[in-house]
Amino acid sequence: MSAPAAQIPGTGSLQAGRDARRRTLFEEAILPPLVALGIALVVGDLLILTFGQAPGAVFRLLLEGTWANAYGFGQVLYKATTLTFTGLAFAIAARAGLFNIGAESQLAAGGFVAALAGLALPAGTPWLLAVPLCIVASAIGGGAVGAVPGVLKARFGASEVIVTIMLNFIVLALLNYVVAAHLHVPETLHTPEMAVGGVVRLADVSDAFRGSAANAILLLAIATAGTVWWYLFRTRPGFELRAVGLQPDAAEYGGVHVGRVWVRAMMLSGALAGLGGLNYVLGYKHYYEEGFAAGSGFLGVAVALVGRNHPLGIMLAALLFATLSQGGLAVNALVPKQMVEVLQAVVILAVVTSVPEVRRVLRAAVRPAAKADAKVSA
Amino acid sequence: MILLAFLAQTLRIVIPYLLAAAGGVLSERAGIVALTLEGFMLTGAFTAALGSYYAGSPWVGLLTGLLGGVALALLLALATVRYKADQVVAGIALNLLAIGGTRFFLRYAFDSSSNSPRVPGFGGESGGATGVLATLAASAQNPLVWIGLLIVPATAWLLYRTPFGLRIRAAGEKPEAARSLGVPVARVRVLGVACAGALAGLAGAYLALDQHQFTDGMTAGRGFIALAAVIFGRWDPKRVALACVLFAAAETFQIQLQGAQLIPSQFVEMIPYVLTIVALAGVVGRSAAPAALGKAE
Numbered sequence: 301m302s303a304p305a306a307q308i309p310g311t312g313s314l315q316a317g318r319d320a321r322r323r324t325l326f327e328e329a330i331l332p333p334l335v336a337l338g339i340a341l342v343v344g345d346l347l348i349l350t351f352g353q354a355p356g357a358v359f360r361l362l363l364e365g366t367w368a369n370a371y372g373f374g375q376v377l378y379k380a381t382t383l384t385f386t387g388l389a390f391a392i393a394a395r396a397g398l399f400n401i402g403a404e405s406q407l408a409a410g411g412f413v414a415a416l417a418g419l420a421l422p423a424g425t426p427w428l429l430a431v432p433l434c435i436v437a438s439a440i441g442g443g444a445v446g447a448v449p450g451v452l453k454a455r456f457g458a459s460e461v462i463v464t465i466m467l468n469f470i471v472l473a474l475l476n477y478v479v480a481a482h483l484h485v486p487e488t489l490h491t492p493e494m495a496v497g498g499v500v501r502l503a504d505v506s507d508a509f510r511g512s513a514a515n516a517i518l519l520l521a522i523a524t525a526g527t528v529w530w531y532l533f534r535t536r537p538g539f540e541l542r543a544v545g546l547q548p549d550a551a552e553y554g555g556v557h558v559g560r561v562w563v564r565a566m567m568l569s570g571a572l573a574g575l576g577g578l579n580y581v582l583g584y585k586h587y588y589e590e591g592f593a594a595g596s597g598f599l600g601v602a603v604a605l606v607g608r609n610h611p612l613g614i615m616l617a618a619l620l621f622a623t624l625s626q627g628g629l630a631v632n633a634l635v636p637k638q639m640v641e642v643l644q645a646v647v648i649l650a651v652v653t654s655v656p657e658v659r660r661v662l663r664a665a666v667r668p669a670a671k672a673d674a675k676v677s678a
Numbered sequence: 679m680i681l682l683a684f685l686a687q688t689l690r691i692v693i694p695y696l697l698a699a700a701g702g703v704l705s706e707r708a709g710i711v712a713l714t715l716e717g718f719m720l721t722g723a724f725t726a727a728l729g730s731y732y733a734g735s736p737w738v739g740l741l742t743g744l745l746g747g748v749a750l751a752l753l754l755a756l757a758t759v760r761y762k763a764d765q766v767v768a769g770i771a772l773n774l775l776a777i778g779g780t781r782f783f784l785r786y787a788f789d790s791s792s793n794s795p796r797v798p799g800f801g802g803e804s805g806g807a808t809g810v811l812a813t814l815a816a817s818a819q820n821p822l823v824w825i826g827l828l829i830v831p832a833t834a835w836l837l838y839r840t841p842f843g844l845r846i847r848a849a850g851e852k853p854e855a856a857r858s859l860g861v862p863v864a865r866v867r868v869l870g871v872a873c874a875g876a877l878a879g880l881a882g883a884y885l886a887l888d889q890h891q892f893t894d895g896m897t898a899g900r901g902f903i904a905l906a907a908v909i910f911g912r913w914d915p916k917r918v919a920l921a922c923v924l925f926a927a928a929e930t931f932q933i934q935l936q937g938a939q940l941i942p943s944q945f946v947e948m949i950p951y952v953l954t955i956v957a958l959a960g961v962v963g964r965s966a967a968p969a970a971l972g973k974a975e
Contacts, residue, residue: 350786399766458958459967461713461766462909465902466951477944601770636785641778648771652763653756 327662332655333620336606339650340643347642353634365630366623372630374502374512378579379596379622381514382407384521384615385576386600388528389442389569391609393460395532396565397545402449402464403573404597405471406442410574411581412475413441415588418494418581430496431582435520438578439571445471446570447563454559460566468597476590483588490589498582515583524575525611532611541565573597599625602648621647683810684930689817690888692926693826694719694881698904699911699918700833701877706913707837708870709850709970713769714754715878716901717776722747722882724780727892728787730797736887739797740822740880743887747879748872750776755868762974781894792894799887822884829877834915846870850968853975863975878904906954912966925950 345355366372386403393400400406417437421430449463483491499516502509532538543551544561552558580592603621607613621644628640698719702712725746730739750772757768781791788794800820817823837843848856849866857863878901885900886892903925911918932946 347782401766401770452955452959456959458955461711462905462958463955465713466906466954469899469902469951470948470955473944473947477942480944481942598770598774601767602774605767636782636791638778638781638785638791642775642782643778645771645775645778648767648774649757649763652767652771653761656763657761 327659331658332608332651333606333617335654335658336647336650337620339654340647343646344639344643347639348635351635358631358634361631361634362623362627366627370508370510371512372626374509374514375626376619376622377502377509377514377518378512378584379625380615380618381518381521381579381583382576382596383599383603383618383621384525385579386573386597387603387607387614387618388525388611389446389573389576390600390604391607391611391614392528392532392541392572393565393569394604394609395545396541396561397548398450398453398562398565398569399461400446400449400464400566400569400573401461401601402445402467402570402597403576403600404593404595405468406445406570406573407576407593407597408475409445409471409577410438410442410571411577411592412479412588413574414438414578415491415494415581418496418498418586419491421494421496423495425496427496431499434582435575435578438574438581440574442574442577443567443571446573447567450563450566453566454562460562475588479588479590488589489591490585490587493586494581498584498586501583513584515579517579517583520575520578522615524572525615528572529611537564573600576600599644602644605648605651682814684927684934686810686813686817687930687933688923688926689823690813691929692922693823694884694900695904695907695922695926696826696829696919697822697881697884698878698901699907699922700829700915701874701881702905702908703833703837703913703915703918704846704870704877705874706908706971707850707968708846708867709853709968709973709975710754710758710867710871710874711765711769711972712874712905712908713766714750714772714776714901715874715904716897716899717769717773718747718750718875718878719882719885719897719901719904720776720780720895721750722879723886723896724783724882724892725879726883727794727797727886730799730887731794734798736798736800737821739799739887740883743883744876744879747875747877747882749875751871751875751878752868754875755871758974759864759867759871765972777895780892784892784894794892796890797886797892799890820884820888822880822887825880826884830915830919837915842866842869847968849975850970853970853973857975867975903950906950909954909967910950910957913968921953924953 344359348355348358366376386407389403389406390400414434414437417434418430421433445467448467449458449460452458452463453460479489479491485492502514502516502518503512532542540551540556541561541564543554543556544558544565548558551561576596577593581588585592599621603614603617606620607615607617624640624643628637631637631639698715701718702715705712722743726739726743728739729742730736733739754768754772757763757772758765784794785791800822837846845856845861845866848859848861849863849870853863881900881904882897885896889896904922907918907921907925911921928946928949932943935941935946
């Protein structure tokens with residue numbers, strides 16, 4: 301029995317192509333967050349009920365403490381800034397078919413090198429010179445740590461998953477050693493404050509962010525997301541990177557040097573994670589502190605997954621995870637704030653397990669109808 | 679006497695590595711990435727403390743620790759085998775779940791954000807002002823020490839001498855071929871992961887019962903070190919056990935040197951991680967990992 305050509309996707313009419321694209325958009329962009337949120341709500345309700353509280357009241361408090369409150373909203377933006385960077389970092393590696401689990405230490409290395417640059421600059425250094433220098437320093441710090449697994453994978457075939465996990469431990473221990481042995485202010489775990497200061501806090505510009513840590517690095521995050529989009533979808537190296545991620549063998553055959561793309565992708569990924577360190581160092585405290593990354597690197601994986609490795613999706617997902625994380629503090633009086641840690645894990649699991657399942661069920665429901673149509677038209 | 683003290687300390691440290699790494703071998707040989715050993719261990723430590731506290735018996739703690747690890751392992755199996763989720767992502771998510779979940783239920787069960795109350799453990803006090811021989815005597819009274827010492831030959835026997843071991847190896851090397859010969863690959867993989875959960879759960883139970891309490895994040899990367907030992911030992915129980923002993927000896931060395939301050943402790947902490955990268959980049963070679971590791975069947 302020969303199938304009619306119109307049923308093969310991409311070869312059908314213009315209308316069929318548009319339908320397929322609309323379905324892809326729905327399945328890729330709209331379905332995952334909806335399913336993930338739905339499941340997180342159910343699990344959240346269960347956890348809240350375990351603690352003998354009313355789910356409605358807890359979720360209302362969570363929203364009041366974040367989006368409906370000037371300080372809370374500023375904190376959400378502050379947390380979303382770091383998560384946007386670590387999400388972009390994971391996504392750019394994932395687009396090249398690589399798993400970068402090392403954002404945690406790349407972020408710390410970026411923050412550390414940026415703080416070193418800031419400490420080296422004398423007090424009178426103009427803002428216009430100091431800020432770009434710190435930006436470049438953080439990208440170099442993160443990029444250097446990111447390059448290691450890229451080179452080891454390209455050269456020796458070492459799994460980047462394991463290497464980045466091991467590097468997390470190594471780099472964090474190394475940074476702790478350097479700070480503890482040579483750089484810290486006595487009785488603390490942080491370096492001295494940078495003489496050049498940092499970037500503008502949003503609270504200095506508008507009362508709407510009163511007291512929160514949100515700062516101008518937020519704008520850098522948005523610009524970076526735009527740049528990553530442009531790089532991935534509008535430039536030749538970005539196209540090569542995605543080609544390697546989709547089909548490494550075909551890309552190699554097509555003349556792309558796969559190993560070189562892996563190294564480049566991991567370097568870019570590390571550099572993006574490193575930029576995330578600026579949010580704390582340049583935007584908030586003006587020094588490097590042991591443990592400031594505290595999970596933002598790992599959450600980047602979740603952010604990229606929910607955001608489907610797309611810069612716009614990542615910014616939205618970063619807002620979602622930042623809301624959960626700030627909201628946890630807001631509801632802590634009723635339910636332990638650790639509830640949101642559980643919910644964040646549930647969101648990742650929901651996206652990797654239920655989304656393909658829901659998609660399968662939807663397609664199975666659509667297919668018999670499509671077959672019936674085909675029979676009628678034949 | 680110094681040597682004996684060194685050996686006694688190394689024995690205490692190596693047990694959880696042996697248990698978790700043996701589980702890691704079974705899981706990875708069956709084709710499922712064992713990133714979640716850390717989460718299994720942490721969950722096992724918490725449920726062991728819970729069981730020991732409420733039943734007043736460390737034996738119950740041992741059992742609940744095992745079951746806690748298995749419960750999380752079944753969740754990983756559900757996500758990766760049934761729903762074919764990416765193993766690395768699912769593994770990371772379950773590690774996060776273990777961290778958040780143990781903290782949440784620590785508040786729920788004991789109303790504390792840092793540690794559980796004191797729970798019964800095996801034998802006498804350890805780590806107190808007791809001598810080397812007392813430490814060894816306490817270890818000898820701990821059934822988990824014996825299980826840990828026997829787990830390596832047991833795993834090797836299971837893997838190389840039983841039909842189930844053959845099925846595990848087939849599921850991790852060539853699942854398609856295994857299935858065409860009638861091996862229920864999915865079921866074998868679920869069992870492999872469940873074994874990993876059980877053994878890493880026991881490793882966590884050992885930590886909690888040894889310290890007579892659960893503390894937040896008490897595994898502190900030991901699950902990842904066990905995974906490092908699996909890779910460094912090329913997925914072979916005997917070599918993996920040697921790697922565990924090597925890592926434990928390095929840790930003991932660090933503890934004994936802490937007074938002397940010859941090498942900063944941070945550098946000694948790095949040893950297993952650096953060794954793993956070295957192993958991956960050359961010593962192990964590309965062909966050592968199970969061929970279908972990380973791939974959905």
